[in-house]
Amino acid sequence: MASPLPSVGTPTFDLESHTSNYTPPLLPLRLLHIAAHCPPLSHQALTLALEVIKLGKDVSLYHRATDLASLLGHADLAVKDTDWLARREDANRRELTRLEGELKGYKNNLIRESIRMGQEDLGLHLSATGGQAAAVTKEDELEATATPSMQGLVVAYTTMSRVRDYCSTPSHIAGLTLRLQQIALQQAVTAQQTGLSASPHWQNVLATSNRLKSVGVKEEEQVLLTPLAAAGAGLAHLCTSDYISAAKSFLSVPFSLATQPAVQGVNFIASTASANDIAIYGALTSLATLSREELQTKVLDSPFRAFLELEPHVRKAISLYLNAKYSACMALLSRYYADWSLDLYLGAGLSQGHSHVDRLFARIREKSITAYFSSFSSVSLSSLASTFPPTGLAPSTSREGVEKVMETEILSLISSGALNARLDAVNGTVVAPSKDARVEAHAEAGKLAEEVERGLRLRLHRVNCLISNLEIVGAGAPGGKGGKEAWGLGY
Amino acid sequence: MDILTSFPPLKALGPEAFDKQITAYLTKLDKLPTAAFSKAKDGKSPLDVLSPSSNSIPYMYCLIEATKSLGKDKAKWDELLSKVTLFYATFDPTQVRYAGQLWCDLWKWTADCLDHLGIIDLSVLSSAILRLDPSAATFTSLHLRFVRLCLGNNTPSQALPILDRDIYAFPHANAKNVLAELPSEELGLSNAYINEKSGLSEKLRPDLIMEYYLLGAQVYIGTRALSRARLFLELVILHPAQNHATSALQVEAFQKWLLIGLLTDGKPFPYPRTMDQSTIKALRSMSKAYEALTESFERRDSAKFYAEMDAGQQIWAENGNYRLVAEAGQTLMQYRVSDLQKTYAALPVSRVAYHLGLASEDTLSTLDNMIRTSSLDATLTPGATAAEAVLRFNMKSSGRTQNNVDVETQTKRIEELIAAVRDADKRLELTKEHIDITKRNKRTGTDAELADQMDLSWDTPSAPAGVMVISEDEAEEDIMA
Incomplete structure (x- = not known):
């Protein structure tokens, strides 16, 4: 059946094994993303998602999953388990009251460490339950602009932030910052999926990630934090479409990330992004933004290569690009288009029409065309079209049609300044503008000379006026005759 | 008469002796009764006896005296004018430097006389200025007067000999403790002898200087020397001011400056770096209509541009910029075509027509016209119909710059520049x-x-x-x- 949401083809991975790499709280969100955009897997993904959600405490997420099921037409999954819901809500509420009561007690006793832990437990509970119960009971309830789940997470974030007041060691701060990063991520992804503005949350992710770089903990602890900081910042940049910074951040992730244990109870590679994911994100953003030379030195011949070994096909894509085999590179990348579009971060924005994969692919394509063209003085549109088959076209499109699409693409590339070429619309060729360096240098020098000369004359005029006291004096001031009234006064 | 001819002595004098003698001589002349300059001796008029080249000063006295006794007889006017013309062609500039006031009076009389006789050839006046000061580099009130006359006569091109000379200085009061150079000396810059005391110029005011440059800019706009016009307008806009005062003349210059930018670059010129921010603000607030115009020009939004052009007709007419605006309208079309060459090497006219929003036939004739007036560097290959004709841009040169940058003018310009630097x-x-x-x-x-x-x-x-x-x-x- 046709999906009401934009969908992609079947991915190459097996759902079970793919998702076994990840853990909540982002796991159900991953599954929901796949369910929403991949019709062949949607039933299986939703089933898995509901299982996972039922193990957790988030009631609002359960509602969202069942709503999605009815939207996608999986009637069997759309039925709400009211029994579970009632039990869960009740349990959540009781747990919350208990935690709040305990915290109050700690506060009365003024035991700093206990208050910190109580506050932290409360924050964790709120983030695990999506904060719905809290939203009702909390005094500082925020404006009801977001969905209940979002609102709850905001409460969770602010509650967690309050832990800072009771932290006494750098290690505490590190743990707190890490948890804040996780909650911010959860917020950001939820906002993306529900179509809300995610960028403030990504800013939080970025801020907390940057803070992780210098929390003042001991060297051996910092070694564990640095990879998380770089990867978190990379994700934030990627999801705010700042691909250049994203590439830089991902490339700086040390490979120790792949093997390191959980830090302060947060297992980053399971909860947030695996080493394989980092390899893909890093490779795609680098391909889209870095120059050929940088790709060689900063990606292939750098410590990042260790990541690439985990995903040999993206490493191959980069080498193909470096060897100027652009069409092979594009073909290889597009084979994994579905996989990447179903990724939680890369596929974000799919509901709005353009995911980050689409944008990155477009950039890589643009760069390839520019690089391909740079070695020719003239290329026909038809040969361009065969090297870079336009994407998103029915295979039955006639040759003229393909060239027409190619022409539009080339025109937009030229007018955006990405491609320095001219289109010969009559012969159907793209021509490199022939440059006469000598003439150009002459023209440039002439222009410059003129500029300088004019500048000097203006300055001279100014100095002369000052020498002779010929400044304009405002009306009112003695001798103020500047302006219209002087017109027509003869001598 | 003896007194009149007593100067200069036969043998050449050094600058200092010359200065001393001529000052003494001038005091003597001043004491003479005016009749001495008009009385004929031996049946000859003093004008016939004196030589305009060696007795320049007494000759000038006599000429002034003669102007006073002119009746209505046109022949007399003509006769005197021819004498004046002869004087202007031969006078000794060094001597005249000492009689600035007289010189100014005579020049003004000549201007009036030409006007009176209805002669529109003003070259006498410009060559007189240039003989006194070959560089014409010191601004005098005569500069402005001359340009006004030329414009009043509807012969702006006559002002070019003066306008083309760059102004390097304004007359100023000689500083007290700086040793004043003698006017009789060989001097590099003419403002050494054209100063506030010399009488060669009247007292200047900032608005007069701005007026000169504004009028000059108009002349250059008329003669299509737009880069020179730009310089003149910028001189007005950047005129130094106290307490951010802004002159109405500056507003006028600013408006023209915006339009000239459209004509030459297709977009307004960048603001000069040294421009005062609050002046910019004041100028812009006074030129809202022009700003709107330039904005739609920059976006190549012809529909909006033409609509604004029509809506603001009264404004343009009042400011005397109607023709400039209309010309900008024509140029807009050219820029829209030449913008195409940033994207295309060649394209059928039908596509050009699509981009311009015109019919193919109209487009063809527009293109034809543009190529003919060499405002577009391209070739047209006719096709079976207007739409099938092909427009092929000349790829060799980029934009509207000329193919051959003339090395010679280049060198000259740089030499000028060096001189300007030295002068600065x-x-x-x-x-x-x-x-x-x-x-x-x-x-x-x-x-x-x-x-x-x-x-x-x-x-x-x-x-x-x-x-x-x-x-x-x-x-x-x-x-x-």
């Missing part, structure tokens, strides 16, 4: 001294001079003792203030 240096040296004096005479501590003041303080250690004392005094004054 020279002027700056004068400035320091001058500011030193103005600061002492009247304390006008404007921020405009801050840079120069700083220079001064750096110079102080090496300056003579007298200057040191001055700056110390000032330091005290600063504290007091």
